[in-house]
Structure formats: structure tokens, C-alpha cells
Amino acid sequence: MDNTTLNCLFMKKPISKRFAVILLSMCLAETSFSQTPFAFSCADDEHISAGTRDSVDSVAQHFAERLLGQDPALAYDMMSDAGKQQVTREQLSAQMAALVQQFEPTNLQVQHTYLIDIKGKSPGRVVCATDSSKSTEWESLSATDVPEQAHVLLSADTRNNKIVFAVWLVSEQGAWKVQSIWMNVATLADKGSEQLLELARAQKKKDHMFNAALLYAAAGQTANRGPNIQLGVANDIAEEASQLSLPIELQGQPPFTWKTPDGTFQVMNVGPIAVGGKIYVMIQHEAPAWPNDKAADELNKKLLAYFKGRFPEYTDLFSGVVVRVHERGGSHGYGTVEDLSTQAK
Numbered sequence: 001m002d003n004t005t006l007n008c009l010f011m012k013k014p015i016s017k018r019f020a021v022i023l024l025s026m027c028l029a030e031t032s033f034s035q036t037p038f039a040f041s042c043a044d045d046e047h048i049s050a051g052t053r054d055s056v057d058s059v060a061q062h063f064a065e066r067l068l069g070q071d072p073a074l075a076y077d078m079m080s081d082a083g084k085q086q087v088t089r090e091q092l093s094a095q096m097a098a099l100v101q102q103f104e105p106t107n108l109q110v111q112h113t114y115l116i117d118i119k120g121k122s123p124g125r126v127v128c129a130t131d132s133s134k135s136t137e138w139e140s141l142s143a144t145d146v147p148e149q150a151h152v153l154l155s156a157d158t159r160n161n162k163i164v165f166a167v168w169l170v171s172e173q174g175a176w177k178v179q180s181i182w183m184n185v186a187t188l189a190d191k192g193s194e195q196l197l198e199l200a201r202a203q204k205k206k207d208h209m210f211n212a213a214l215l216y217a218a219a220g221q222t223a224n225r226g227p228n229i230q231l232g233v234a235n236d237i238a239e240e241a242s243q244l245s246l247p248i249e250l251q252g253q254p255p256f257t258w259k260t261p262d263g264t265f266q267v268m269n270v271g272p273i274a275v276g277g278k279i280y281v282m283i284q285h286e287a288p289a290w291p292n293d294k295a296a297d298e299l300n301k302k303l304l305a306y307f308k309g310r311f312p313e314y315t316d317l318f319s320g321v322v323v324r325v326h327e328r329g330g331s332h333g334y335g336t337v338e339d340l341s342t343q344a345k
Contacts, residue, residue, distance in 0.1 A: 038118065038119060038120030038121055038123060040117060040118045040119070040126050040143065041116070041117045042114060042115070042116050042117075042127075042129075043115045044115070044128060045113055048113060048115045052115060053113055055176060056113055056115065056150045056152060057152060059078065059176040059178070060113075060150075060152035060154060060167040060169060061154060062078070063181070064108055064156075064167065064181075066078070067092075067096045067165075068100055068105055068108065072093045072096035072097060072100075075096075075178075076092050076093075079178045079179075080169075080170050080172050080177035080178060080179050081177075082144070082170075082179060083177065083180055086180065099183060103156075103158040103163055105156035105157065105163055106156060106157050107156060107157045108165075110152060111154060111155050112152070113150060113152050114128050114139065114141055114151040114152075115149075115150050116128075116148070116151075117147060117148055118143055118145075118146070118148075122143045122145045122146075123143070125140050125141060125142055125143060126143045128141055135232035135233045135236045136232060139232060140230040140232075141229055141230075142168060142227065142228035142229070144170065144179070146172075147171070148171040149170045149171065149179070150168075150169045151167070151168050151229055152166075152167045153165070153166055155186060160275055160276070161185050161188060161189065162185075162187040163183060163184065163185055163186055164185075164186035165183050166182040166184075166225045166229050167181055180226075180228060182226025182227070182229075184221075184224050185221065187222055188274050189274035189278065191279075192222060193231070193233060193237065194233055196215050196216075196218050196219035196222060197219045197236065197237055197240075199215050200212045201240070204244065206313070208313040208316060209244065209246065209247055210250070210311045211311075211316065211317050212244060213241075213244055213246055214270070214271055214281065215272070216237060216241035217241070217272075218272050220234065220238060247311075249270075249310070254268055254270075255286065258306065260302070260306040261306070262302040265285045265287075266286045266287070266328075267283060267303075268284045268326065269282070269284040270284075273322060278319035278320070278341075279317075279318055279319060280318055280319055280321060280337075280339075281307075281314055281321045281322070282321075282322045283303065283307060283321065283322070283324070284323075284324050285299075285303060285323070285326070286325070286326050286328045287299055287325050287326075288327075288328050289332070290325075290327070290334075293334055296334035297334065297336050300323040300334065300335070303323055304321055304323050304336065307321065308321070315340060320337065320339040320340045320341070321337070322335060322338075323337075
């Protein structure tokens with residue numbers, strides 16, 4: 001569904017998820033892109049009949065469990081014909097093995113379930129909403145030319161964050177099959193996208209633009225549910241972030257050139273990182289090869305001193321700073337950590 005259709009839908013009164021039936025013919029007078037009427041209903045969570053919801057959730061969870069198991073390739077057999085055209089068994093297995101090694105996910109649980117029924121040709125996307133005027137109360141979901149389909153969000157714990165699996169399922173030959181799977185980090189420590197957005201707004205009000213910029217970026221990243229599920233709040237995050245007045249150190253595209261009294265640094269990346277339930281600022285920069293660890297630590301500390309003097313407001317939000325130097329053209333690296341909780345008060 002394109003933006004024209006979304007705008008048309010949003011002109012209507014708030015939609016109940018229990019009875020979210022939208023007729024495209026209601027909008028044909030206002031749009032000219034389509035002559036094919038359709039109808040759909042979208043229900044979520046407790047508004048789905050218990051039997052159907054249990055069936056959908058069971059397949060999604062079993063699929064994710066196979067992905068995280070000893071042989072991820074077994075999950076391939078649960079995919080739809082269209083899903084199998086997008087990825088091979090070997091690709092799926094290799095991707096998931098790398099994910100498990102990196103994140104070590106545990107405690108897999110269903111978060112939300114969305115059930116879509118379509119009559120007529122699918123518009124490509126549908127909106128499932130409690131109140132379409134509130135960004136936290138609607139989702140835009142991919143929909144294909146199948147009468148019955150579902151989206152399931154599952155979460156899992158990792159060492160420092162939570163990750164989310166977005167599973168799209170379709171009814172195929174009387175059984176639920178997986179059309180696609182998407183994985184993304186869903187929190188920064190214990191904070192999800194909506195909490196990070198509120199923190200970003202609070203820092204912006206204080207004129208702490210560096211802190212706000214990092215929080216808006218983190219909010220946008222953790223709100224990402226892949227191409228098949230768009231959270232309404234992601235629109236707010238993107239719009240507000242685009243209007244933020246960035247400090248010169250974060251303008252443009254990386255690598256950023258930071259000119260300091262101690263020299264010029266090529267900063268490859270700046271962002272928040274969660275470690276042990278705390279959120280730190282991570283600054284990664286690149287430099288020519290150094291003779292020993294002491295020299296690398298001195299480089300990091302020079303950059304750290306500049307950062308602390310330039311953005312002292314970081315202490316209002318972050319637990320410390322991690323500065324890591326990478327060897328230009330090589331594979332060596334060295335990290336220096338300043339943890340505010342270990343400093344004398």
C-alpha cells in the first residue's frame with residue numbers, strides 16, 4: 001500500500017483492531033492509483049480467537065526455536081513456497097548460526113500477533129490500528145494475495161539487549177507456513193524504542209544535542225521491525241531526528257574528522273552501547289599502526305579528553321565512554337574505558 005492509500009485511511013475515524021474492516025472503495029473517489037477494490041480485516045492479540053492465535057503462535061515459536069537450535073536448517077522445511085524462493089537452506093543455516101554465536105539468545109517469547117484476512121487483490125500493505133491518530137497505536141503490515149495471513153513478533157534475551165524476531169506467516173494448503181523472518185536488536189539495555197524516544201526528547205529540551213542525537217539514532221534502530229512490519233512510532237522518530245540541530249562532530253556521513261588540540265582524529269562511528277545493563281558512549285576511530293598498547297591507550301585518552309571537554313553533558317545520561325582505536329589497513333584494535341561509576345564522587 002502506498003502513501004496515498006495510507007493518507008486516505010488516516011482520514012477516517014480511528015479504527016478498532018477488533019473490527020478493522022477497511023474498504024478501498026471508500027477511498028477511490030480520492031485516489032486514482034487503483035481500480036481494484038478490496039477489503040481486509042486486521043485483529044491483534046486478544047482480539048484473535050484463542051484457537052487461531054494459539055495455532056499461529058505455535059508455528060512461529062517452533063520456527064524460531066529451530067532457527068536457534070543445533071540445526072537451523074530444519075526451520076527451512078516450515079517455510080512457504082514463496083519464502084523458499086528468497087533464501088536457500090544453506091544461507092538460512094549460515095545466517096542463523098552466526099546470529100546465535102554473536103547474541104546467544106535465550107528465553108524466546110511471543111510479544112504480539114496480528115491476523116489479517118483479505119478479500120480481493122492485496123494492496124501490498126495494510127494498517128492495523130486501535131487509533132490511527134496516535135503513532136503508538138498503529139502498525140503497517142505487508143500483505144500478499146493470500147486470504148489469511150499473520151505476523152508474529154517474538155523477543156529473546158541476549159547478554160546486553162533484547163532482540164526481536166518478526167515472522168510473517170501465510171496459510172498454505174491448510175497449514176501455516178513462514179513467508180519471511182527478520183531479526184533486529186529491540187532494546188538498548190532495558191530500554192525500547194518508545195523509552196529511548198522520550199529520553200531523546202528530554203535531552204533535546206535541555207539543549208543536549210549530542211545526547212539527543214545518539215538517542216534518536218538508537219530509538220530508530222530499535223524500532224526497526226524489518227520491511228514487513230512498520231511501527232507507527234518509527235515515523236515520529238525519523239521526523240524528529242531529521243529536525244535535530246546536530247553538533248558539527250556528527251554532521252555529514254562517517255568517517256567524521258574531529259580536530260582537537262592534540263591532533264586530528266578520523267572517527268569511524270559514534271553511538272550508544274549497552275554493557276552489563278548500563279549505557280555507554282562508544283567512539284571508534286582509525287589511526288596508523290602504533291608501536292604498543294601504551295601508545296594506543298594514549299591516543300584513546302587524547303580523544304577521550306577532547307570528547308569530555310566538548311560534551312560534558314554526556315554524564316547526564318551515560319554511564320561512561322568506550323574509546324576504541326582501529327589500525328588503518330590492519331586488524332589490530334585497542335579499547336580504553338572510562339566508567340563513571342568507578343570514579344570517586
